[in-house]
Amino acid sequence: VAAEPASAPLMRKRPSSIDVARRAEVSQATVSYVLSGRTDKSISKETKERVFQAAEDLGYVPNRLADGILRGKTQTVGVLMPDFAHSFNSQVLQGIEEAAADDGYRLLIAHNRNHPEYELHQVKMLQEHRVDGLIAVTDERTIDSLQDWVIPLSDSGVPVVIVDDLKLDGRLDTVVSDDVSGARAAVEHLIAMGHKRIAYLGGGSRASTSRDRRQGYEEALAAHGLVHHPEWVVGTSYRRNEDPDLSPLMTLAKRPTAVFCASDGLASQAMMVLAKRGFRIPGDLAFVGYGDLEWARYMNLTSVDQHPTSMGRVAAHRLVQRILGESGPPVTEKMEPSLVVRGSSVAA
Amino acid sequence: VAAEPASAPLMRKRPSSIDVARRAEVSQATVSYVLSGRTDKSISKETKERVFQAAEDLGYVPNRLADGILRGKTQTVGVLMPDFAHSFNSQVLQGIEEAAADDGYRLLIAHNRNHPEYELHQVKMLQEHRVDGLIAVTDERTIDSLQDWVIPLSDSGVPVVIVDDLKLDGRLDTVVSDDVSGARAAVEHLIAMGHKRIAYLGGGSRASTSRDRRQGYEEALAAHGLVHHPEWVVGTSYRRNEDPDLSPLMTLAKRPTAVFCASDGLASQAMMVLAKRGFRIPGDLAFVGYGDLEWARYMNLTSVDQHPTSMGRVAAHRLVQRILGESGPPVTEKMEPSLVVRGSSVAA
DNA sequence: ATGAAAGCGCTAACAA
DNA sequence: TTGTTAGCGCTTTCAT
Numbered sequence: 001v002a003a004e005p006a007s008a009p010l011m012r013k014r015p016s017s018i019d020v021a022r023r024a025e026v027s028q029a030t031v032s033y034v035l036s037g038r039t040d041k042s043i044s045k046e047t048k049e050r051v052f053q054a055a056e057d058l059g060y061v062p063n064r065l066a067d068g069i070l071r072g073k074t075q076t077v078g079v080l081m082p083d084f085a086h087s088f089n090s091q092v093l094q095g096i097e098e099a100a101a102d103d104g105y106r107l108l109i110a111h112n113r114n115h116p117e118y119e120l121h122q123v124k125m126l127q128e129h130r131v132d133g134l135i136a137v138t139d140e141r142t143i144d145s146l147q148d149w150v151i152p153l154s155d156s157g158v159p160v161v162i163v164d165d166l167k168l169d170g171r172l173d174t175v176v177s178d179d180v181s182g183a184r185a186a187v188e189h190l191i192a193m194g195h196k197r198i199a200y201l202g203g204g205s206r207a208s209t210s211r212d213r214r215q216g217y218e219e220a221l222a223a224h225g226l227v228h229h230p231e232w233v234v235g236t237s238y239r240r241n242e243d244p245d246l247s248p249l250m251t252l253a254k255r256p257t258a259v260f261c262a263s264d265g266l267a268s269q270a271m272m273v274l275a276k277r278g279f280r281i282p283g284d285l286a287f288v289g290y291g292d293l294e295w296a297r298y299m300n301l302t303s304v305d306q307h308p309t310s311m312g313r314v315a316a317h318r319l320v321q322r323i324l325g326e327s328g329p330p331v332t333e334k335m336e337p338s339l340v341v342r343g344s345s346v347a348a
Numbered sequence: 349v350a351a352e353p354a355s356a357p358l359m360r361k362r363p364s365s366i367d368v369a370r371r372a373e374v375s376q377a378t379v380s381y382v383l384s385g386r387t388d389k390s391i392s393k394e395t396k397e398r399v400f401q402a403a404e405d406l407g408y409v410p411n412r413l414a415d416g417i418l419r420g421k422t423q424t425v426g427v428l429m430p431d432f433a434h435s436f437n438s439q440v441l442q443g444i445e446e447a448a449a450d451d452g453y454r455l456l457i458a459h460n461r462n463h464p465e466y467e468l469h470q471v472k473m474l475q476e477h478r479v480d481g482l483i484a485v486t487d488e489r490t491i492d493s494l495q496d497w498v499i500p501l502s503d504s505g506v507p508v509v510i511v512d513d514l515k516l517d518g519r520l521d522t523v524v525s526d527d528v529s530g531a532r533a534a535v536e537h538l539i540a541m542g543h544k545r546i547a548y549l550g551g552g553s554r555a556s557t558s559r560d561r562r563q564g565y566e567e568a569l570a571a572h573g574l575v576h577h578p579e580w581v582v583g584t585s586y587r588r589n590e591d592p593d594l595s596p597l598m599t600l601a602k603r604p605t606a607v608f609c610a611s612d613g614l615a616s617q618a619m620m621v622l623a624k625r626g627f628r629i630p631g632d633l634a635f636v637g638y639g640d641l642e643w644a645r646y647m648n649l650t651s652v653d654q655h656p657t658s659m660g661r662v663a664a665h666r667l668v669q670r671i672l673g674e675s676g677p678p679v680t681e682k683m684e685p686s687l688v689v690r691g692s693s694v695a696a
Numbered sequence: 697a698t699g700a701a702a703g704c705g706c707t708a709a710c711a712a
Numbered sequence: 713t714t715g716t717t718a719g720c721g722c723t724t725t726c727a728t
Binding site for chain 3: 026027028029030033041042043044047066068069070071072
């Protein structure tokens with residue numbers, strides 16, 4: 001057997017632990033002991049040195065696939081999302097990454113392309129890569145088919161956490177934001193600012209979301225003895241690229257003095273429309289949005305922050321607990337949003 | 349050997365191809381042939397049937413780790429980012445995911461936490477997971493240390509693509525947006541709208557970015573024979589939570605009639621400040637931003653779209669080509685942004 | 697304090 | 713048309 005040159009210049013095979021062993025003149029087992037830093041297998045200082053040196057010289061990078069195949073654990077979690085570009089989702093992802101990384105987990109991501117079949121395909125991929133668990137951020141289009149695969153997956157021993165939906169609440173670990181409470185806080189703020197005629201501009205993305213925010217609105221009015229005028233509730237269906245039609249609101253004899261909007265997008269569109277017609281904000285009409293997207297600050301829009309990054313962190317943490325073997329009934333983490341007051345609801 | 353029940357109820361070990369083989373009463377090799385759909389190894393129809401059936405019955409999910417360890421390819425690419433929550437990055441990620449998935453690759457993501465050391469650690473992790481390639485979206489804080497690991501990594505046979513930075517241009521495949529051209533288009537649009545006194549509000553995130561946009565601004569003025577007034581260039585350093593100070597601009601005897609801003613955030617802040625002081629937009633002052641963030645539409649802000657999703661797609665495509673063995677010198681894809689004209693620069 | 701050998705789940709030569 | 717066998721890179725008993 002010819003001796004290999006210490007450092008051949010051109011691309012060779014990646015060094016394996018066997019190569020390290022040969023170079024350090026120890027057994028493969030010893031390399032494993034040293035490199036995984038086991039304290040039970042007392043290894044002499046010089047041997048350790050030699051192994052580290054050999055690994056360094058060779059540029060050895062351990063292969064986690066082998067480890068994964070052996071231990072049946074990959075330190076990897078799957079994240080399934082309808083979209084990475086939208087602000088809420090990307091912030092959730094950010095939170096998941098932070099918490100997962102803290103616990104030593106990597107993220108393998110997948111997209112559902114708004115299509116149940118494709119989603120199923122992606123989940124299969126994640127399973128083939130042997131993710132230790134899965135976080136699914138739900139989506140209007142695929143939410144109905146979700147339970148078809150998610151329950152079996154969970155039963156098969158892969159922990160699953162659902163973010164932002166309650167359909168599987170009680171059957172699976174879930175992280176949601178309390179929309180009722182957030183909406184209530186928003187409207188109570190307007191009431192505290194002296195408003196008595198408060199409109200609701202609705203029509204968010206997800207049905208349950210929209211329903212809950214409206215419920216919070218109504219609860220707040222009721223709690224403060226304010227009459228609920230059905231004509232102050234507008235736009236149950238709203239399309240992204242269309243300005244919301246506020247005329248039913250603005251032509252009333254007794255015009256509202258404040259508007260609570262189910263989303264920041266809706267709020268800003270409405271504000272632009274009204275500003276164009278000469279309405280002063282908040283003087284003539286106060287506004288509160290929902291979601292507290294990045295630009296709410298730029299627009300000086302009072303809004304409800306759902307803390308999506310925290311939601312992600314909590315989801316990752318729950319998942320890791322399950323991966324680590326925590327048992328017990330499904331947990332629903334209902335997270336409290338908070339109101340961020342800015343100029344659109346408070347006169348300067 | 350006792351026969352196992354067809355479908356034992358409680359969590360057993362995950363079935364392996366050996367289990368499938370036993371159940372179908374064929375060899376493990378045959379299972380492999382059938383399940384990977386090889387056309388060269390003609391297998392009888394009945395055998396195929398039996399294998400599929402057995403796999404189905406057992407709920408068999410192939411283990412890609414084993415495959416990866418064998419072939420030395422994981423069909424996985426690493427994505428390293430400074431942040432997943434910011435709009436530009438998350439859209440790039442979206443694009444990367446789309447293109448990578450189309451080519452059969454999964455994404456393993458990592459975060460640098462704005463820290464060179466942590467970044468190095470994350471890159472090591474990605475290598476341990478044997479990603480087939482890596483896309484790095486750069487960042488002010490870690491850009492300087494990037495080359496320390498990225499060149500060796502690339503030399504070691506792991507293809508790398510850099511997004512949004514030119515420092516390694518010519519040494520590595522790179523995808524960038526042409527900031528000079530984008531800025532030029534923005535300013536030429538203002539000139540076409542009849543403006544002759546155009547200010548520049550600068551101070552973006554990355555230095556090179558800011559410099560290039562300013563260069564485009566100056567080029568456009570020069571190309572149209574307009575004088576470049578240094579006092580029309582303001583705010584070279586701008587802080588996120590502070591309103592930009594426009595007084596040096598607005599107190600001039602010959603006030604500018606239009607402002608080109610190096611970012612949408614800057615533009616919207618300036619617009620809010622001026623709207624408060626009673627300026628009409630675009631009547632008194634026209635605005636163009638940069639980045640075309642989601643809310644530019646809501647604010648009716650003319651802006652320059654960098655097409656971040658396309659940038660991501662192009663980056664993923666380049667990477668896949670390299671993974672597939674494409675050779676040749678490093679490619680720099682300089683992508684053309686496009687101007688999106690809205691109400692802030694054109695009177696209704 | 698260290699090593700030999702088995703085996704994780706899979707694919708690919710090579711046989712039959 | 714199918715099976716046998718070796719081996720990918722690693723960890724882990726069990727020896728020594």
